[in-house]
Amino acid sequence: MLGGPLLGSPALAQSDPLPLWNDGAARRAILAFVAAATTPGTPDFVPPDQRIAVFDNDGTLWPEQPMYGQLAFALDRVRALAPLNPAWKNRQPFKAVLDGDLKALAEAGERGLVELVMAAHAGMTASDFTGIVERWLASARHPHFGRPYTDLAYQPMLEVMAYLRANGFRTFIVSGGGVEFMRPWTERVYGVPPGQVIGSSIKTRFEMRDGRPELFRLPEIDFIDDGPGKPVGINAHIGQRPVAAFGNSDGDLQMLQWTTLAGRRSLGVLIHHTDAAREFAYDRDSEFGRLDKALDAAPGNGWSIVNMKDDWKQVFAFDR
Amino acid sequence: MLGGPLLGSPALAQSDPLPLWNDGAARRAILAFVAAATTPGTPDFVPPDQRIAVFDNDGTLWPEQPMYGQLAFALDRVRALAPLNPAWKNRQPFKAVLDGDLKALAEAGERGLVELVMAAHAGMTASDFTGIVERWLASARHPHFGRPYTDLAYQPMLEVMAYLRANGFRTFIVSGGGVEFMRPWTERVYGVPPGQVIGSSIKTRFEMRDGRPELFRLPEIDFIDDGPGKPVGINAHIGQRPVAAFGNSDGDLQMLQWTTLAGRRSLGVLIHHTDAAREFAYDRDSEFGRLDKALDAAPGNGWSIVNMKDDWKQVFAFDR
Ligand SMILES: [Ca+2]
Ligand SMILES: [Ca+2]
Structure with a gap:
């Protein structure tokens, strides 16, 4: 009696970890990497404590147009x-x-x-x-979508993050954005807790004021977590090298190099904004999120390119 | 048949989470805090994702005499x-x-x-x-004990760390020492993984050299994780405020203030080196690990003082 519904298409759909992704090279690369990393006894097996996946934020997990x-x-x-x-x-x-x-x-x-x-x-x-x-x-409302910014998470990327976490990966955000700007909402929106957010920062100063300890934010740059700063930030914060990295611009080039050129199997993914209808289409000439050198570097390094228009069945939660 | 041995003294001994601690104010304060923090429905309950405990290293988890x-x-x-x-x-x-x-x-x-x-x-x-x-x-061998430095972890502190972790706390090291000096061994010695070690750092620079990505260590101070730097480091790294802090010197004063003066129940502990026979005895006049202002501040703030000589049944693993 139970066999029918359990073995039918609903069960099959549930067992697909990336239902919002169309079958294509990017989806297959993600699935193949996770399968290899989690199969003990193979050369590509990654012990659970080394399963670290890093994600750029702007343009990788939510939009960055018309401005950050x-x-x-x-x-x-x-x-x-x-x-x-x-x-x-x-x-x-x-x-x-x-x-x-x-x-x-x-x-x-x-x-x-x-x-x-x-x-x-x-x-x-x-x-x-x-x-x-x-x-x-x-x-605040996004000027193009007219919705709260935190409603704009890319749903297929939430799937990837959840899929990686279900397979023992820890997911980190590594963004040029300010770490204290992101931490209030990354857990709610992406499931990434404050301690797993790496970003740019300004200096702070500890002071006792009226018997209360306070951290004051100073008008002085502390760290820019972009481009060559991303591997620096990853090393300073995690102290381990990631095995998977997701980005969308030249600001992620060094993070992908650091992650994937380590002499072991790894996963490098670039989101290519090709979808002017559902989101935006831009790459080499964009003011925000320019994708040029990293796009050229992708084939030689085996990085996957996500063609947003073709690879994603849906972009936003409200996008049906 | 099984009742006897299971209910007898071996079982009781096993159920004591801090067997190397003598009954005293410090031990009781630790046990009472953890009991309160983990009892749902009480005002002092701490949700699991907020159970963060921070530990100084030198003089708190291992010796700092005759020099760091x-x-x-x-x-x-x-x-x-x-x-x-x-x-x-x-x-x-x-x-x-x-x-x-x-x-x-x-x-x-x-x-x-x-x-x-x-x-x-x-x-x-x-x-x-x-x-x-x-x-x-x-x-390397410690000049006084003649043993590898990594054999010198304070066993009662390992108990406290294990006890906290068994109760859902995440344990972080927050040390004036260099973060890259500690990370190679903190997991093995203390059970603290690299990503949960916060310390002082020098700057690093990312560079591709001969097609390989490398992080080069530069002769330039990046951050001093000591004194007022400790709350700064904690905030930068964890993005959450700890509820328990363990230190041993004036360099931990601000970390204990930051942890315990937050308007909620918390635990502040200072290790007082009073044991010239098994370890070292020093406080207000020491070159390394001076404990002076923090000692004076302890009673008014409700911080517990661990009297190493009286509170610890054993200091080192080899110390029987
Ligand atoms: Ca980006
Ligand atoms: Ca110390």
Whole structure:
């Protein structure tokens, strides 16, 4: 009596760990790697304590167009703080933000961007900053999708993370974004706890104030977790070399090199944004998330390219 | 038939999680905290994902007299590298090391110490440094105990760590020592994996060399995980506030403040070195591991003081 339903197609569908992925080279590479890594007695077996998978965030787990979510946060915060900083009306890069002048903002360059980020991210305690991020996330809407940023996780990537965890992997986020900007929500959205988030940081200072211990966020860059910084951040934080890495841009090139050029079987994956209808299409010429050198390096290194348009049956949870 | 042996004294002994601790205030405080933290439905219950316990290393988990193990490593390495650096014979602080002139070494001060540490710890890849540490540990002997440093773990502290882990806590090392100096052996000696070791660090640089990705260790301080640096390191690495902290010196003062002054039940413990017969006796006047301000701060903050002589039945594994 029970045989029919249990052996029928619903059971088959349930046993597929990546139902939102179309059959293709990327999906097959992920499945084959995990099968090899978890089969004892084979040369490609990876002991459980070495099963470490790292994921870039912007453009790999959620969108980065038309601008990074954290940049939208910084701009909103500069606007919110403007009444307390009247001089900003006449000072770049703040004036550009307040005027909505994206051209002037771009002209302020990296230095201007750092100044904005400092104004938005420093000058409060670590726990106050967490509250600021949480309140922003509760009210901010993505300009293209009109939804909370935390609703925009790529569903096929959530599947991959869950699949890896079910096979004994620990999943880490390794992002150029600010670590304290991500930690308040990565567990809820991706199932990644705060201690498994690696990111860029500003310096903090411990101080007893009115008998209470506090960590103050200082307007000084501590670490940039991007490009060649990613292997540095991984080593500093985990102290072990990953066996699987997922990225989407040239900022992930060194992380994929570090992960995959270690003389053992590994998995390197690049998400290629090819889906202008459901998400965005961009690569070599994009301001955010440029994918150029890493795309050229992929074939020779055996990295898989995820063609978002063809490989993913669905992108977002609301996308049906 | 089975009732007798199972209910007799062997079973009772096995059910004691801290058999190497004499009954006293410190032991009772540890047991009471863990009981409260793991009892659901009480105000002091700590959800499993928040059960974070941090441990200083030198003087808390293993000895730090007559000098830090890592300083002994640095001195041995300077001696080993001397033939390749003939100028050291006439240059402080290297000359002091090669002459065994501890007075001149002390006069070189902190700056001299940093120079020594850089010479010993930089200029190689991260994986080469791991090999150097492992080879040193295999041959070095502690000058007082005549045994490998890794044989010197305090057995009652291993009990506490195992007891906490059995109750769902994650145990972290938070040490002023170098993170890459500790990671090769903390799992084997303390059961603490590399990703749960927080320490001081020098900068590293990622580089592709001959087609291989490498992390090079640079002669530049990155982070000093001591004193007010410990809460900073904890926050940067774990992103959560501990509920239990174990230390032994003024370098742990801020870590204990950060852990215990958070408006909830917590555990702060200081190891007081009172045992000149089995280990060493020192506190307010010691060059290494000075315990002065933190000792004064303990009663007002409810921190437990472990009197090594009275509270521990045994110190080392070989100590019977
Ligand atoms: Ca990215
Ligand atoms: Ca210590």
